[in-house]
Amino acid sequence: METHQKTKLGLVLATDPRWVNIAEMQIEDILSDHAWCEQKAATTGISLIVKYAYQPGIVEEVTPIVAEEWGHFRRVLKELNKRGLKLAPPRKDEYVKKLFALEKMGLDSKHVMVEKLLISAMIEARSCERFRLLSLHIQDDDLKVFYREFMESEAGHYHMFIQLAKSVLPAEYVQNRWNEFLISEAEIMKSMELRGDRIH
Ligand SMILES: [Fe+2]
Numbered sequence: 001m002e003t004h005q006k007t008k009l010g011l012v013l014a015t016d017p018r019w020v021n022i023a024e025m026q027i028e029d030i031l032s033d034h035a036w037c038e039q040k041a042a043t044t045g046i047s048l049i050v051k052y053a054y055q056p057g058i059v060e061e062v063t064p065i066v067a068e069e070w071g072h073f074r075r076v077l078k079e080l081n082k083r084g085l086k087l088a089p090p091r092k093d094e095y096v097k098k099l100f101a102l103e104k105m106g107l108d109s110k111h112v113m114v115e116k117l118l119i120s121a122m123i124e125a126r127s128c129e130r131f132r133l134l135s136l137h138i139q140d141d142d143l144k145v146f147y148r149e150f151m152e153s154e155a156g157h158y159h160m161f162i163q164l165a166k167s168v169l170p171a172e173y174v175q176n177r178w179n180e181f182l183i184s185e186a187e188i189m190k191s192m193e194l195r196g197d198r199i200h
C-alpha cells in the first residue's frame, strides 16, 4: 500500500508517520490550518479561472474544484464547531511560498500556466499524502473517516491539474518539469521543521 501510494503520487520524500502523533495533540491548530489550506485552494482555483479563462478546459475543470474546495472549507469549519474549537487566524504559508518560488521566470504564457498548474498539483499531492497519514494513524475514529474523504478528493484534484497541464503543453515536457518539481519539493520538505500545527 505504501509503495503503491508513493508511486501514484510520485512524492520523493515521504512524511514521517510520527507527524500524526504531534498533529493529534493539536487538533484545534491542525483543523484551523487545514481550513485555511482549503480556502487557499479555492482562491488559487479562482485565480486560474480569471487568468486563463481562454484556455480550453480551465473554466470547465477548475470551477467544480473551486466549489469542492469551498465545500471542504465549510466542512472543516463544521468539524471545529462540532468539537467546540475555534478557527485560528490564518498564518503565512512558508511551504506554499517556497513552492511558488520554484516557478521559472521569463517563460511564455503557456509555460507560465503549466508552472502554476504543476504547483497546484504539488500542493494537492502533498496534502493528499498528509491526509492519508491522518486517515490511517489518527486515534480519533471520526477523524479517520473525515481524512479518508479528503485524501480521495485531493487525489482527484492532483490528477486533474496534471491532466490540464498536459492539455496545454506536450506530455513529455510536463512530465520532465513535474519530475524537477518533485525533486525540489523534497528539498523544501527537508528544509522545513516537522510541525504538528500545520498540514505542511
Ligand atoms: Fe480540498
Ligand SMILES: [Fe+2]
Pocket (backbone or CB within 6 Å): 041, 069, 124, 153, 154, 157
Ligand atoms: Fe484540492
